[in-house]
Amino acid sequence: MAKAVVLGGCGAVGTVASKTLAGQDLFSQVILADQNRERAESLIGEWGSDKVGFVQTDALDPESIKAAIQGADVVVNCVGPFYKSVKIILDAVLESGINYVDVCDDVDVTLDILDWDQKAKDAGVSACIGMGSSPGATNLLARFAADALLDEVESIDIFHAHGGEPFEGPGVIGHRFHCMSIDIPMFLDGELKYVKYFEEDGVALRQTFDFPVLGGDVLLYPYPHPEQVTLPRYIKTRQVTNKGTVLPSEYYDLTRDMCRLGLSGKESLDVNGQSVVPYDFALAYIIRERERILKETRFGSQRGCCSVVVKGRKEDAYSEYRFHMASGSQALGEGTGVPAAVGAMLMVLGKITEKGVLPPEGCINPQDFLDLVGPVMKLDEKKGDSDSFSGVIVQHVDALGKVSTLDI
Incomplete structure (x- = not known):
């Protein structure tokens, strides 16, 4: 059995990733590497698992990181904001020669660490970056549609909204400030373009979207997530956009x-x-x-939905697939932490073999992810109860506009 170290293991996302990994027979040890000893001890007591341990760690200190991850089979990085922390952490992990998964959703630093691909290859490390909800599951669902459902892909549009989590830390809010402040990439008309959140070009991209569980006409804003720059590298398409919000x-x-x-x-x-x-x-x-x-x-209980809409052609006819990852009882922590844990599981199972720094669509077979994520999340199949449903809803829209729900 394997040992996993979760950096930021006591945060909103890291807690879910750690608890998920601790529940898998694949792992004999799950280490919470975090600054917050009090919360770690509370979590360990709450979970009652003798396989979970704690190492107090400063995620901005390379030597502290190296000490915390020593002997690990896989490192899961949940320390945000990533534009501040991920280079320090990934560099320490590569020097330690350990396979790595993170949930990095800051596009600017994503571009920087993708340039470390050869460095990771030289270290013999598989580094899967952006393995959360968006990015992460979104990338793999888009790749699944492109590979298995469509002959041609015209556009990939990603929409997400969530809210009501038990708590939010400063890293989450800092990430939102960052997203509103930097140039936002959008892949439009076959080219990577940049818009500004508060200026006319960014305002023009705002739109409403109808989510299962959350309801209709939810106003969404341009988000600088990595899908817009990574998906066009692996899927031939003319458009990739990403828009989201936080509720209420x-x-x-x-x-x-x-x-x-x-x-x-x-x-x-x-x-x-x-x-x-x-x-x-x-x-x-x-x-x-x-x-x-x-x-x-x-507002009530936490809830969220992340949707991927892929439009294209099949046998020369218009075809559209809508994937809705929806939950009336889970939100940011589960939506991001569980895919990260699944990424670590795939790493330990030998399903991720390519060395280098790669986005999910570049190193994970979408079917491998789909086979694992359902059982791990223990998804609720009661689709009739729209208020509490947790799972993936797949819809197909044909050339006549007819919408049907599919089982995939």
Whole structure:
């Protein structure tokens, strides 16, 4: 049996990945590598598993990382924000010669670490990056449609929304600020183009989408996730877009407005003789206000949905597939943490063999993922109960616009 080390194992995503791995017979040890000893001890006590351990780790210190991952068969990196941490962590992992999975969703740093492909090959390491929900499962569903369902792919559009998680840390909110601040890639008309979130070209790409579980007319915004730059490398298509939001809308609006007003800035200001960093204030304020907003909007339990819409042609006729990964009881943690755990399982099972730094569609057979993810998530097949359903809904739209639900 194998040993897995989960960096950031006590965070919203890392907790789910760690618990999922601990529940698999493949692993004899699952180590939570995190700064938060108190939460680690609480989780270990709650899970009651003697295979779960803890190593206090500074994820920005290479020597601390190397000490934590020593003897591991696979490292799962859930430490965000990735634009800040992933290079330090991946470099330490490559120097240690250990196979690696992460859930990196920051496109700018994704492009940087893809350039480390030869470095990983030289180290004999398989590094699967962006193995969460979006990116991750989205990439594999798009690849599945392209390989198994369509003759030609015209467009791949990714839509996601979630909310109500038990807690959100500063790394999650920092990621959202980052997404709103950087140039956003969109693969349009066969070319990679960049738009700005708050400017006219980015505003023009906003749209509403109808999600199972979440409801219709959910307003979505351009997101700088890696699918737009990685999928066109493996699938011939003219368009790849990514749009999303966080629920309830009042909470997302608060985050957006604080970023627009410049409160995501990291340069300190003098306020009545005290040094205040706007970014630090914004994170604390948003985390505090989140609880009030969830209560006032009566949001209820966590829920989420990530949809992949692939349009193309089959036997020279229009054909469209819609994959909805929906849950009325799970959201960011489960949606991202479980695919990361499945990626680690595939690594240990020998299903990921190519060396280098690769996105999921570049190193994972989509069918291998689909075969594992259902049993691991223990998906609810009661599709009639739209409020609590958890699973993958697959729809086909034919040339006449007829929509049918499929079992794949």
